[in-house]
Amino acid sequence: MSKKDTHQKDAEVNQAAGNGRRDFLRQSTLITALSLSPGVLLKAAEANIDDKFAAYFEKIPLSIEVNGLKHNLSVEPRVTLLDLVREQLALTGTKKGCDHGQCGACTVHVDGQRVLSCLTLAVAQQDKKITTIEGVSNGKNLHPLQEAFIKHDGFQCGYCTPGQVMSGIACIKEGHANTDDDIREYMSGNICRCGAYHNIVKAIAEVNKEGLQP
Template identity: 85%
Template structure:
């Protein structure tokens, strides 16, 4: 037996229950009504909006480890991991490129996994271990992949290089650097506007082939 349809349809044939278009229209109508209401009502509505906005900006305690150093911070819920790293911790090696997760310049490691820090909310990183480009070298000794980038001219302007290196290290650790095609595939999220891709692939392939500790 067919189930009875418990949803009513509007004039356009859309289901009334849970309809995003209808919900949007209701919200828009409410906002319009408030804006045309007497001053007292408008002030009350503004107060509620101010309270919600203030709650949205209220800082939250956050503890995490960055490059082996533990930090106890207070951050707004809207702050990205990228902005936390750059603005609160002054680790500006990680770059802000597109700020939409499309260029890879902001790539860092979280618990050993590469992530796009511009799309990652800082408050979600409670007790996690974050590694930025500043944390891959051993003092004055560069990371093997950093040395390989220099050897093979894997960069030109250098803006994308921190993200390329961080992603390249992860690519090798993940076992995706066995051949040039795999490297290109698993590095495709990192854009180099200068077009140094060929040399980037050579640098990653060499480090992977030599089996150097990363």
């Protein structure tokens, strides 16, 4: 191939590359322009929202009992039980940890069964009885498991403790606290980032052994 042919080939390659870059820039500019378009487009879209879709987010009545007190509330269908007790009822003992059902910090009891309140819709609890960590003690008298946690140093930072206690009470009631291995297995959904697991097991085992049923 002659030098002339080589230069011509190089020119064609460069031109093709230039066209590719120009096409990319044109497409990028178009995307940017669309993303920065005036809110008129958004307003037009909002005006066409289906009435049924909008109605989904309207508040609906909810009657539940929390720690022995009945509440007639108005909630959005998407609100979780965790957000309901914390934000509407100001029961902040129940903690929001991972908010994905992986740490157990939000554990509460629904009709005596432990549930992860961050994964539980409030509207699904119609006429049910909810117990949070604030509801397990009797006035200033702590629940036996709370006392055992203090006795055995079952907490450090304390953030996971409400969920640990709620889950531990349920673990005893379910009959899953007869051995240390059972306790570890049925408490495995409650994470303690401080690593107080050994003392948590001791606290639950002691309460179960003494027959101090919740």
